[in-house]
Every structure is written in structure tokens, then in C-alpha cells.
Amino acid sequence: MSSLPSRSPRIHYAWVVAAVIFVVLLCAAGVRATPSVLIVPLEREFGWSRALVSSAVSVNLVLYGLVGPFAAAIMQSFGIRRTTLISLAIIAAGVLLTTQMHAPWQLVTFWGVLVGLGTGTTAMVLGATVVHRWFVARRGLVMGMLTASTATGQLIFLPLLAILVARHGWRTVSLVVAGAIASVIPLVALLVRDRPADVGARPYGAAPDAEEHVAANVNPLANAIGALRRASKHRDFWLLAGSFFICGATTNGLVGTHLVPACMDHGIPEVRAAGLLAIMAVFDLVGTTMSGWLTDRFDSRWLLFWYYGLRGLALLYLPAAFEMSLFGLPLFAVFYGLDWIATVPPTVRLTTQTVGAADGPIVFGWVVAAHQIGAGVGALGAGVVRTTLSTYTPAWVVAGAICLAASALVLRIGRGQRLATA
Structure with a gap:
């Protein structure tokens, strides 16, 4: 693989990796959108x-966050490609098994x-790990693009899945989603590499004399717990985790699960x-x-x-939108859509x-865990x-109120101190 950059000198291999990870995140987003x-x-x-059904979705959302x-840490020890391949196989198996379920415990398990x-x-x-390893310049932009894959996944999958449910039943939906995930596995195996050095390159935008940081090969569990212990000493970590809890409760948990x-x-x-x-999603x-793009240029707070x-x-506004005959819900979809997960790039930077x-x-994985615990609470609640x-x-009214509270909370991040440059 070391000859790949020389065969394509105009395209840094970081963009190839980012493109494949975009597809992975896109298909994973389709899986997460399916319960709606x-x-x-x-x-x-x-x-x-x-x-009862929401409880299974809640377990999914909470584990989605806690495993982050x-x-x-596992990616640091065992590599991005290997970790991603195993996780895709687990997703495909879990979705496929739902076609055979007949009891609530099977829904929760699968x-x-x-x-x-x-x-x-x-x-x-x-996405954050790929951006951190492969990019020095354009980090905010690339993180925004990878995060936006969640929206694109909804755009591609949801209308199709809704039609399949209406015409062929929910089991067909599970088969289609499992097949989509399985089809991504060869793409990851062939094109994703763990670090720029694996293809004889430096991170995109890195200085020629910059040395690439390689994390020590330590126990992933100890590494994750140690990072949490160090982060927990920072007040700003708790502010970020608290605001992201609200983010999860009002997006994946509430609107993503219950709008349909x-x-x-x-x-x-x-x-x-x-x-x-x-x-x-559009x-x-x-x-x-x-x-x-804005995160690269303006104060994230x-x-x-x-x-x-x-x-x-x-x-x-949403409760009133349901009562409007024509433009109420489309107006909400446009306005809310622009803001759905725009919070991710500035949160990664902070x-x-x-x-x-x-x-x-x-x-950031622990901050995402707070996000998904919030999503689980929102879905179940x-x-x-x-x-x-x-x-x-x-539920709509409470969600709106806590979002307004979060807008005040985030302004306290970094108060009285100078944030480091990321």
C-alpha cells in the first residue's frame, strides 16, 4: 500500500480514508434511523x-454511547480498520437476527x-479518531462532513425503508439494512489504513518535519478509564457532557425515534x-x-x-406545526434539520x-456516551x-425548554481561562 500516494499524487490518502469512513457512518446512520x-x-x-418498543431503542442508544x-481506546491499540470490520459484522448479525424474533427479550437482545x-x-x-490521525488542517470541515453522514444516511434509507415497510413488511427492512452493512465490509478491508505512515504519508496539512504521535499500546479498558479520570478534573468536561446529554435527548432520542x-x-x-x-436530513x-467550516473560524461556544x-x-413550535395544514411540518423539518447535529464539530473542538x-x-467518546444516555432517556421518556x-x-415542550437551558450552559465553558488552540 506504500505506493498508493505516488500513483495518485494530487489526492492525499487521508481523503480516501475519510470517504470510506463517510460511507461506513452513512450506513450505520441508516441502521440507527430504522427503529422510527x-x-x-x-x-x-x-x-x-x-x-416497550422504546425500551429496546433506549438500550440501543445508551450502549451506542457507552461503548464509544x-x-x-480499542482503535488506539488494535487499529481503526480491524475495529471497524468487527463492529460492522456485529451490526449485520444483530439486524439479521431481528427477522426471527417473537418475544420482547429478543428485541432487546438483538x-x-x-x-x-x-x-x-x-x-x-x-470520525473523531480518523480526523485526529489523518488531518492537521481542515479538521473542523472534515468532522462536519463525517458527522453530516448521519443526515445523508437518513436521506438515503428512511424513505426507502418506509416504502418497504408499507409494501413488504418490517422483516424486509431488516434484510435490506443487514445487506447494506455487509456490503461495506470489503470496502473497509481494501481501502482503510490505520495511520498515514501505513501508506508512506504524513497527516494532511502536517509540517514536513512534524513527528506523528503514536499512542502507547496499553490496555484499552485502562486507557479509557484513565482518560475519563483525567478529564473529570476539568469543569468544562462536565459542561460539555451535560450539554451533549441534552443534545442526544432532543435529537436521536426524541425526534429521531418518535417523529414518525x-x-x-x-x-x-x-x-x-x-x-x-x-x-x-438534506x-x-x-x-x-x-x-x-464555521468551527475552523469562530468561537465554538x-x-x-x-x-x-x-x-x-x-x-x-412543533406542537403547533402538527395542527397546520400545509407548511407547518415542512417548515419545522427545514429549520430543525439545519441544526440537527451541527453541535458535533464545535463540541469535538472544545x-x-x-x-x-x-x-x-x-x-470525546465519553462526551458521546453522555449524548447517548440522554438519547436513551429521551426515547424511553x-x-x-x-x-x-x-x-x-x-415531550416536545420539555425538550424545547432544556435546549434553551443548554444554550446558556455552553457559554460557561472556558470561563475565566484561556482555551488551548486545537
């Missing part, structure tokens, strides 16, 4: 309550545990409802990529202030500024609210 179109079909076939810091563990490795920590079922409660067919998430692709504040206003480059990817009150309105 399965909730109602599972209710109808098995008689499972929305709270350990995945980052979708909650197996898929949660697999997608937790092929997640934002994977909420639309169906208002008489909107699931294909049209999935189309709203696709519209959201605008999030723009918004998150732009957020990466103020970016997060605006992102959380505008998201809160969008969620407070994490690295807080704890340093060496611990940055692993500590909204399911309980809907089951108990037969409406999602209180």
Missing part, C-alpha cells in the same frame, strides 16, 4: 406497547444490545412522515458541513449557544481544547409519555 419506521409495525404485529470511549454495541463503535468517535410515530398519530402516513425526516447535511437556542425554539490532543478522541397521556406534546 418499525415502532408502529411491531405494535401491530406483536401487540407490544410503544413504551472504549471503542476509541436490536438493543448487539446493534447498540456495533453502532457504538461505528459512530462519532470513529407522532406523525402517524396525526393521520400522516408513514412514507410521508419518513419524507419529513429526509427533508431534515438540510442537516448542509447545516452540519457548514458548522464544521457561541456556535453552540445559537445551535441549542434555535433547536429549542423549533421544538416549542473537547480537544479542554483535555489536549492525546486524550481528545477518547474523552417520550414513549412513556405517549403511552400514559396518549400525546407527545409534553
